[in-house]
Amino acid sequence: MNNIIKKFIPQILAILVVVLIFGFLTMNAQTNMDNRGIDFGFGFLSQESSFDVQFSLIEYSGSDSYARAFLVGLLNTLLVSLISIIFCTILGVIIGVARLSSNYLIKNSAAWYVEFFRNIPLLLQIFFWYYAALRALPLPEKANAWFGVTYMTVKGYYIPAMVWENLNVFLYCGLAAIISIIVLRNYANNLRDTKGKQIPVLLYSIALLIVLPLLSFLFGGVSLEFELPQLKKLSKISYIYEGGISLPPELIALVLALSLYTSTFVAECVRAGIEGVSKGQKEAAASVGLTPNQVLKLVIMPQALRIIIPPTTNQYLNLTKNSSLAAAIAYPDLVLVFAGTALMQTGKAIEIVSITMLTYLTISLTIAAIMNWYNKKIEIKEK
Amino acid sequence: MFKIIKQLTSVVAMFAVLFAFSTETMAAKKSKTLENTKKRGFVRCGVSQGLPGFSNADESGNWTGIDVDVCRAVAAATLGDATKVKFTPLSAKERFTALTSGEIDILSRNTTWTLSRDADIGLTFVGVNFYDGQGFMVRKGSGIASTSEFKNGTSVCTNLGTTTELNMRDFFDSRGISYEPVVFEKADEVVAAYDAGRCDTYTTDKSGLAAQRTKLSAPDDHVVLPETISKEPLGPVVRQGDSVWEDIVRWSLNTMIEAEEYGINSSNADMMKTSNNPAIKRLVGAEGELGAAFGLDNDWNLRIIKQVGNYGESYKRNIADTGILPDRGPNELWTKGGILYVPPAR
Numbered sequence: 110m111n112n113i114i115k116k117f118i119p120q121i122l123a124i125l126v127v128v129l130i131f132g133f134l135t136m137n138a139q140t141n142m143d144n145r146g147i148d149f150g151f152g153f154l155s156q157e158s159s160f161d162v163q164f165s166l167i168e169y170s171g172s173d174s175y176a177r178a179f180l181v182g183l184l185n186t187l188l189v190s191l192i193s194i195i196f197c198t199i200l201g202v203i204i205g206v207a208r209l210s211s212n213y214l215i216k217n218s219a220a221w222y223v224e225f226f227r228n229i230p231l232l233l234q235i236f237f238w239y240y241a242a243l244r245a246l247p248l249p250e251k252a253n254a255w256f257g258v259t260y261m262t263v264k265g266y267y268i269p270a271m272v273w274e275n276l277n278v279f280l281y282c283g284l285a286a287i288i289s290i291i292v293l294r295n296y297a298n299n300l301r302d303t304k305g306k307q308i309p310v311l312l313y314s315i316a317l318l319i320v321l322p323l324l325s326f327l328f329g330g331v332s333l334e335f336e337l338p339q340l341k342k343l344s345k346i347s348y349i350y351e352g353g354i355s356l357p358p359e360l361i362a363l364v365l366a367l368s369l370y371t372s373t374f375v376a377e378c379v380r381a382g383i384e385g386v387s388k389g390q391k392e393a394a395a396s397v398g399l400t401p402n403q404v405l406k407l408v409i410m411p412q413a414l415r416i417i418i419p420p421t422t423n424q425y426l427n428l429t430k431n432s433s434l435a436a437a438i439a440y441p442d443l444v445l446v447f448a449g450t451a452l453m454q455t456g457k458a459i460e461i462v463s464i465t466m467l468t469y470l471t472i473s474l475t476i477a478a479i480m481n482w483y484n485k486k487i488e489i490k491e492k
Numbered sequence: 493m494f495k496i497i498k499q500l501t502s503v504v505a506m507f508a509v510l511f512a513f514s515t516e517t518m519a520a521k522k523s524k525t526l527e528n529t530k531k532r533g534f535v536r537c538g539v540s541q542g543l544p545g546f547s548n549a550d551e552s553g554n555w556t557g558i559d560v561d562v563c564r565a566v567a568a569a570t571l572g573d574a575t576k577v578k579f580t581p582l583s584a585k586e587r588f589t590a591l592t593s594g595e596i597d598i599l600s601r602n603t604t605w606t607l608s609r610d611a612d613i614g615l616t617f618v619g620v621n622f623y624d625g626q627g628f629m630v631r632k633g634s635g636i637a638s639t640s641e642f643k644n645g646t647s648v649c650t651n652l653g654t655t656t657e658l659n660m661r662d663f664f665d666s667r668g669i670s671y672e673p674v675v676f677e678k679a680d681e682v683v684a685a686y687d688a689g690r691c692d693t694y695t696t697d698k699s700g701l702a703a704q705r706t707k708l709s710a711p712d713d714h715v716v717l718p719e720t721i722s723k724e725p726l727g728p729v730v731r732q733g734d735s736v737w738e739d740i741v742r743w744s745l746n747t748m749i750e751a752e753e754y755g756i757n758s759s760n761a762d763m764m765k766t767s768n769n770p771a772i773k774r775l776v777g778a779e780g781e782l783g784a785a786f787g788l789d790n791d792w793n794l795r796i797i798k799q800v801g802n803y804g805e806s807y808k809r810n811i812a813d814t815g816i817l818p819d820r821g822p823n824e825l826w827t828k829g830g831i832l833y834v835p836p837a838r
Contacts, residue, residue: 144733147592147614160657161664161673171661244688263689264647341645344634347692349645358690359674439676439685445652449585450675453653456613458589 138459153455154179160450162441164357175451182446183468189363189442190429190472196368197428198421201375208380219376227373232434234370239362239438246358250340250348258337260350265357267338267350274332275325282325289321290314359440363432371428375421382417383409414487422480426473433469443468523736525597526570526787534576537563538596541581541678544703545816546602546622555579559600561806562621562728564799565744566598569792574799583677584653588613591731598741599729602697604655609729618742620727621803623822623831625720626659627698629705632715634692639663639719642693647672649682649691656696659722683707697724702816740786746834747793751775751802753825753834758801761794774838782837793837803832 142149154176161171166184169177207219226234244263246252252260260267273279290313297310325331338353386409394408395401435442436449443465452461529535539547539559547557560579568574582590582601591599592614602624603609605617630636642664650656652675664671674691676682683704686694694701698716705711728745730738751757754772756764765778773779777794784790800806804825812818824830 142614148612159661161661161671163673163675171665240684244690248689341643343643343646343692344630344636344641346631346633346635349647351645357672436677439674439681441675445675449652449677450657453585453588454608454658456588456609458592 142459147456149459150457151460153457153460156455158451158454160454162446163439164360164441175447175455178451179443179447179464182441182443185441185446186429186432186435186443187472189360189367189435189440190432192364193367193371193428193432194425196364197371197375197424200368200372201421202379204372204376205379205383208376209383223373223376226369227377229370231366231370231431232437235362235366235434235438238365239358242365243358243362248348249350258335260338262350263358264349265355266361268354268356269335269337270353272334272336275330278329279322279325279331282321282329283318286317286321289317293317357440359435359438362438363435363440367428367431371424371431374424374427378417378420378424379413381420382413382415385416386412411487415484415489418480418484418487422477422484425476425480429472429476430469523734523740523787525731525734525737526740529570529597533571534578535563535567535570535598536580536596537566537577538580538582538587538590538599538601539563540601541583541680543602543679543700544706545699545811545814546703547579547581547600549579549581556810558621558806558810559602559726559728561748561800561810562600562741562745563598565748565796566741568795568799569740569744569747569788572795574795584651585677588615588729591615591729594731597730597737602700602726603729604697605725605727606655614732615729616732616738617727617729618738619745619834620725621745622699622726624697624699624724624726626656626695626722626724627701627720628717629686629694629701629714630692630717632713636693636717639717639721640667642667642669642671644670645672646693647674647691649674649676649686649694650696651675651679651682652677654696655722655724660695663721679704680707697726699726699811699817706816736786740788743786743793743837744796747775747796747837748800748803748806749825749832749834750837751793751797752804753827756797756802757805758798761797765794771836771838780838 139149155174157172158175158178159171160178162169162178162181164185165181166188167177167181169181204219204222207215208223210216210219246261246263249260249262249264249267252262255261258269293313294310297308300306300308326333336352338350338355340348341351342348390408390412391404394404399407432442433444436445439445448461448465452458455461537560539555539557542548543557545557547555547559549555555577560577563577563579564574567576580590580596582596582599587599587601587603588609590596599615600621602622603617604624605620609615610617628639636642646669648660648664648671650660650673657673657675660671660673674685676685679696679700682694682696685691687708694704696704698720701716705714705716708714728741730741751761754764754769754775756772756775761776764772764776767773767776767778770779774782775793776797777783777790777792781790783792801809807820807823812820820830822831824832826833
């Protein structure tokens with residue numbers, strides 16, 4: 110009995126205090142808002158937003174609702190985060206492995222890269238890319254073509270747009286390729302386990318990925334044309350490119366800054382992971398006759414990944430949250446569109462900031478959940 | 493799910509904390525804001541982050557401008573000294589929260605008076621100290637002479653959280669022109685982006701365009717288009733709920749405008765005490781008990797005129813002489829062809 114009291118009383122008290130504090134604060138906010146004639150409510154979400162957004166992945170205009178403006182901002186946040194996560198992972202793995210290279214030049218360049226980019230505040234890097242690097246680009250009419258068909262200008266990067274016919278057939282073929290690769294892998298694993306035979310899965314997979322979609326072009330009626338950006342005159346001295354896809358400089362600056370900055374942390378995670386696998390493992394693997402490739406793939410990497418994944422998850426979360434710095438350079442992300450313009454036009458500070466915080470929380474928890482699932486999948490299975 | 497609910501409560505609580513420190517209840521005939529201001533010894537005034545002519549700080553941190561003068565007038569009326577003002581520079585995005593949360597007591601920051609702002613978000617507009625309208629600035633070399641020459645794909649730089657964002661959507665939408673809005677939080681960032689060629693045009697209130705033009709690398713290469721696409725009555729704002737404080741700010745501004753109407757200025761104010769005109773005598777505190785209505789002494793308006801000057805003096809000092817907008821346009825007195833018309837102080 111005594112034990113139970115000792116165990117539960119402090120906890121109940123703690124909960125009570127927390128509830129009381131929250132209750133008091135909520136009431137206080139309510140009273141203050143009432144005094145000032147501020148209504149609390151989410152009805153504004155269905156009202157017409159009446160402002161436009163620079164860049165949107167979905168159809169949006171000022172006659173759409175605030176809820177849709179929220180979605181526009183959210184998708185822009187997810188877009189910049191996703192692109193940056195992909196780039197920072199690729200770059201991070203390369204740099205991380207390079208730091209372990211025995212080549213003096215490669216090793217030290219990688220070290221310098223890491224020390225340089227991770228020790229400059231991210232906001233400064235964003236400002237550098239946006240205000241210094243991208244502002245120095247030529248005006249559209251003076252831009253030289255990169256790769257013949259793309260134009261890097263102060264108003265953005267213009268690339269050709271793809272015009273598909275029967276895109277769905279192409280996508281089905283891609284899907285079919287992926288499914289057959291999974292089947293092939295299972296079959297190969299089975300073959301290896303039962304008969305000890307190995308087949309070059311990677312080679313077959315690549316072949317499948319190329320051949321199946323290619324067949325859709327030949328027999329599925331799929332066609333792909335490129336719409337090239339064309340210079341268009343707006344006035345005597347100002348031009349833009351029309352047609353094609355325009356990537357705004359705000360997006361480019363943000364992706365550059367986020368991926369270069371975060372890649373240094375990913376690189377360190379990768380290095381730590383690989384160094385964390387003891388030398389004995391490698392030597393033991395080599396002594397049972399595995400090739401160096403197999404040693405890396407079957408022995409080192411599975412163990413290294415266990416060390417790499419958890420801290421890398423943190424970096425992905427940081428990156429996503431850091432993407433809210435977009436507001437500093439006019440990239441229309443969630444913070445700029447929703448917690449910026451929409452907040453100003455409606456004055457619903459508490460509602461909008463709460464929604465925004467909840468949204469970031471949800472994104473972060475989702476990323477964490479995915480990475481935890483992956484981590485579970487690769488962790489040591491005790492038998 | 494529980495996690496999310498927990499998070500939600502803490503979010504709400506966090507805001508409650510922000511608001512908790514600003515609890516000010518209203519008392520009849522007594523202004524809590526006035527009492528606190530007197531106790532504190534200075535007026536807390538929210539201004540822009542630098543808009544020449546309206547609110548701008550020089551190298552040594554002295555604020556000048558017609559918006560600044562409104563706060564100085566309130567300080568002169570309530571504290572007897574026009575210099576007793578603490579200015580807080582605010583971005584367009586921060587301004588209303590700063591006022592409703594009680595961080596400042598007057599927002600005098602070229603803010604447009606609109607229905608939704610007045611009615612919805614706990615604010616009260618007390619008057620208009622500048623009648624403005626939204627315009628566009630383009631490069632001279634572009635050959636664009638009118639807003640009707642904008643083409644599809646025009647990129648437009650402007651400020652976040654302003655009526656400008658809404659007006660330009662109305663403008664381009666009604667004309668069926670597609671455009672690219674590039675929206676920055678700080679005015680300086682907008683100017684820099686436009687200057688670098690990121691945008692084809694820069695839109696904001698015309699007074700703002702005239703003022704910001706001076707910050708461009710080659711001001712003479714740019715021109716403000718003649719069209720005005722909106723009404724922008726700019727004026728000081730106070731928190732809803734303290735009607736006495738609201739009256740003090742309103743009548744401080746009105747005093748400046750009416751003083752100009754009756755020809756009272758900072759140099760002749762003392763002499764006007766012996767005027768034959770009762771209206772003039774009331775305005776310099778020599779007749780009537782006007783200050784008593786909001787708990788001030790009888791010289792409150794005389795101090796405003798002596799220390800800050802009348803509206804005309806403020807306009808000349810801040811906007812005309814600095815070359816921003818030499819022509820007063822609608823901001824001339826109603827007796828001289830403008831639309832400045834204030835209720836009588838009596």
